[in-house]
Amino acid sequence: MVKRRVSILGSTGSIGCSTVDVISYLGGPETFDIVSLTAGSNAKKLAEQALILRPDVAVLSDESALEDLAALLAGSGIDVAAGDAALIEAAGRGADWVMSAIAGAAGLRPTLEVIRTGASLALANKESMVCAGPLVKAEADRMSVPILPVDSEHNAIFQVFDNTQREAIERLILTASGGPFRSFTLNEMRSVTPAQALAHPNWSMGDGISLDSATMFNKGLELIEAAHLFDMPSSKIEIVVHPQSVVHSMVAYCDGSVLAQMGSPDMRTPIANALGWPDRVETNVERLDFAKFSRLDFETPDETRFPALRIAREALEAGGLAPCAMNAAKEVAASAFVAKKIGFLDLAVIVEQVLNKINLPGKATDINDILAADCEARRIAAELIASGSYRQF
Ligand code: NAD
Numbered sequence: 506m507v508k509r510r511v512s513i514l515g516s517t518g519s520i521g522c523s524t525v526d527v528i529s530y531l532g533g534p535e536t537f538d539i540v541s542l543t544a545g546s547n548a549k550k551l552a553e554q555a556l557i558l559r560p561d562v563a564v565l566s567d568e569s570a571l572e573d574l575a576a577l578l579a580g581s582g583i584d585v586a587a588g589d590a591a592l593i594e595a596a597g598r599g600a601d602w603v604m605s606a607i608a609g610a611a612g613l614r615p616t617l618e619v620i621r622t623g624a625s626l627a628l629a630n631k632e633s634m635v636c637a638g639p640l641v642k643a644e645a646d647r648m649s650v651p652i653l654p655v656d657s658e659h660n661a662i663f664q665v666f667d668n669t670q671r672e673a674i675e676r677l678i679l680t681a682s683g684g685p686f687r688s689f690t691l692n693e694m695r696s697v698t699p700a701q702a703l704a705h706p707n708w709s710m711g712d713g714i715s716l717d718s719a720t721m722f723n724k725g726l727e728l729i730e731a732a733h734l735f736d737m738p739s740s741k742i743e744i745v746v747h748p749q750s751v752v753h754s755m756v757a758y759c760d761g762s763v764l765a766q767m768g769s770p771d772m773r774t775p776i777a778n779a780l781g782w783p784d785r786v787e788t789n790v791e792r793l794d795f796a797k798f799s800r801l802d803f804e805t806p807d808e809t810r811f812p813a814l815r816i817a818r819e820a821l822e823a824g825g826l827a828p829c830a831m832n833a834a835k836e837v838a839a840s841a842f843v844a845k846k847i848g849f850l851d852l853a854v855i856v857e858q859v860l861n862k863i864n865l866p867g868k869a870t871d872i873n874d875i876l877a878a879d880c881e882a883r884r885i886a887a888e889l890i891a892s893g894s895y896r897q898f
């Protein structure tokens with residue numbers, strides 16, 4: 506039997522490692538033909554994974570780490586490369602299925618490159634959809650490429666969204682854990698540290714998304730991602746806080762039925778769902794034991810303590826390049842918070858001020874418009890942070 510050709514972009518990250526795990530559990534190189542593994546700068550981890558999965562090529566975006574990678578893989582027969590062009594080349598090396606799991610807006614160009622080759626796209630990189638949803642979807646339609654959502658909420662909706670009954674769908678319900686500060690007062694949030702913000706109560710994830718969960722910008726990004734992926738207006742997407750992270754999201758139908766997908770909070774389930782689709786493949790994820798949890802709670806999110814939810818909804822409704830600018834400003838503010846240059850509550854203040862200040866063209870016609878908006882939002886955010894003029898007295 507011909508093996509499926511698969512690649513992982515961002516393989517050393519949280520989603521990348523879980524993907525390596527799912528693939529290894531199914532037999533690794535015995536079952537799959539691994540085409541490319543890519544990472545940012547972690548040569549050691551990438552080499553370790555490459556020796557297990559035996560890809561054709563292992564690529565780092567950071568050129569300064571290439572020498573290390575080459576030394577670690579010397580004599581293995583695995584090609585190595587580094588730099589942005591090599592990363593794009595690796596993304597476009599004709600695989601059947603590619604996991605797009607680079608963190609942040611940096612994942613957009615590789616995602617588009619995957620689609621261009623006609624591979625099935627397993628999409629963890631939500632920023633691709635947030636920054637360029639219409640473009641990504643149009644390219645996927647043009648190439649007849651399926652987009653398989655990996656974000657747990659979107660994968661849940663994907664599993665219970667009946668495309669043949671679109672008119673019968675009343676709303677999507679995105680669940681949110683509420684993050685580590687779910688029950689903090691605004692005053693308590695004012696002085697939280699990066700270490701507190703990066704410690705998620707239910708999920709083990711990369712730093713970027715962990716911090717986004719603390720501010721709830723993550724749920725804001727997911728609102729925008731859902732609107733594009735499922736072609737639903739903002740008014741039909743509800744967010745509900747569900748601290749146990751067992752119900753991963755829901756679809757409500759016109760007869761009053763609500764279909765939910767549940768599972769342990771473990772990304773290997775949505776990854777396996779995307780890998781197996783339209784079939785199902787086995788994982789060794791801990792099975793849900795209903796006797797173990799006595800209750801499932803649901804709460805309305807508080808947009809006063811978590812203004813990111815309001816800002817993201819406004820950006821979605823403004824449309825065009827606003828979500829892209831929001832994400833870019835958020836990435837800059839997040840780095841400043843981690844570097845202890847701004848406080849936790851300043852994050853949303855800065856993002857909102859960038860959106861108020863930035864002059865965006867009405868519509869993105871191509872990737873260059875998107876990259877220009879991203880760049881301009883980063884510039885304004887950096888300026889606000891450097892001058893301190895974002896501070897409200
Ligand atoms: P992470 O930070 O753990 O890993 C990111 C990966 O991308 C690493 O391999 C890193 O080396 C690589 N990378 C980072 N910057 C890069 C760059 N500029 N160029 C090339 N490679 C680069 O992130 P993660 O938590 O695995 O998240 C990855 C994506 O998946 C994000 O978009 C995130 O929002 C999304 N996601 C993650 C989770 C989760 O549970 N971790 C859940 C849902 C969605």
Ligand code: MG
Nearest residue numbers: 656657658727
């Ligand atoms: Mg999610």
